[in-house]
Amino acid sequence: MRIDELPQIREVLQKSNLIAKKSLSQNFLFDLNLTLKIANLNGSLINSTVLEIGPGPGALTRALLASGVKKVIAIEKDKNFIPILKDIEKVYPNRLEIIEQDALTFNLESLNHISNLKIISNLPYNIGTKLLINWLQPKIWPPIWRDMTLMFQKEVANRIVAKHGTKAYGRLSILAQWRCSVKISMNLPPEAFRPVPKVFSSVVSIFANDRPQFTANPLILEKIVKSGFNQRRKMLRSSLKKDNLNIEKILLSSGIKSTLRAENLTISDWCNLARTIENYEKS
Numbered sequence: 001m002r003i004d005e006l007p008q009i010r011e012v013l014q015k016s017n018l019i020a021k022k023s024l025s026q027n028f029l030f031d032l033n034l035t036l037k038i039a040n041l042n043g044s045l046i047n048s049t050v051l052e053i054g055p056g057p058g059a060l061t062r063a064l065l066a067s068g069v070k071k072v073i074a075i076e077k078d079k080n081f082i083p084i085l086k087d088i089e090k091v092y093p094n095r096l097e098i099i100e101q102d103a104l105t106f107n108l109e110s111l112n113h114i115s116n117l118k119i120i121s122n123l124p125y126n127i128g129t130k131l132l133i134n135w136l137q138p139k140i141w142p143p144i145w146r147d148m149t150l151m152f153q154k155e156v157a158n159r160i161v162a163k164h165g166t167k168a169y170g171r172l173s174i175l176a177q178w179r180c181s182v183k184i185s186m187n188l189p190p191e192a193f194r195p196v197p198k199v200f201s202s203v204v205s206i207f208a209n210d211r212p213q214f215t216a217n218p219l220i221l222e223k224i225v226k227s228g229f230n231q232r233r234k235m236l237r238s239s240l241k242k243d244n245l246n247i248e249k250i251l252l253s254s255g256i257k258s259t260l261r262a263e264n265l266t267i268s269d270w271c272n273l274a275r276t277i278e279n280y281e282k283s
Contacts, residue, residue: 164266
């Protein structure tokens with residue numbers, strides 16, 4: 001099934017004599033029906049503006065536009081794909097904005113004037129986690145985005161949705177689940193991509209909640225969670241000591257055993273600890 005009048009992705013790449021760059025973690029989806037399914041995983045896109053990172057030859061971009069999205073803002077670092085994206089813009093006039101820039105330097109807050117903003121992307125695997133952490137830590141909550149549909153390596157996706165006490169549970173799990181609802185919506189085999197990667201991939205759906213599950217200072221929470229999981233095999237009295245020399249006293253006040261490890265604490269426990277530290281610092 002064709003979704004628009006443009007050539008198939010394989011043809012586009014062959015005509016342009018382009019191949020994926022390993023240095024940019026480029027792995028392309030050729031099946032437009034598959035990208036159409038990904039684009040619509042979280043419901044209708046009518047009247048939505050979508051931010052897409054790393055569109056490459058535009059398989060997901062075309063699926064988004066064909067699904068009736070109001071506008072796609074595409075951030076592409078590789079200048080070789082800009083002409084291809086401009087060809088797509090000709091078929092969908094005034095609905096595709098192309099920005100040639102490194103996604104890590106793009107200021108998401110520059111889009112704060114846009115209502116109903118979604119982020120839907122097949123993220124470059126080498127920067128996906130860093131981008132997600134940035135998007136999960138805006139200065140003001142709720143964020144300017146309503147929900148995100150993001151492709152990650154399956155291992156990273158499992159970390160995002162992991163529960164406490166499991167091997168995959170960590171900093172990413174806490175930052176994602178503290179203020180969002182998360183789920184794995186789709187798994188994809190390596191064969192779905194070209195070139196074929198060595199790993200499986202997963203699409204994660206992330207919905208911003210109006211408020212956090214538990215009250216906590218974001219800066220303090222991020223700091224202690226990072227310290228705790230950077231040395232996850234150590235007891236909390238050791239892993240958190242560099243942040244606060246009185247950590248054993250603070251843990252006791254929080255009702256948390258100092259001999260526990262980071263993975264043993266629930267999100268509620270971490271937020272409780274962050275509040276205790278904040279109160280201790282104020283006293």
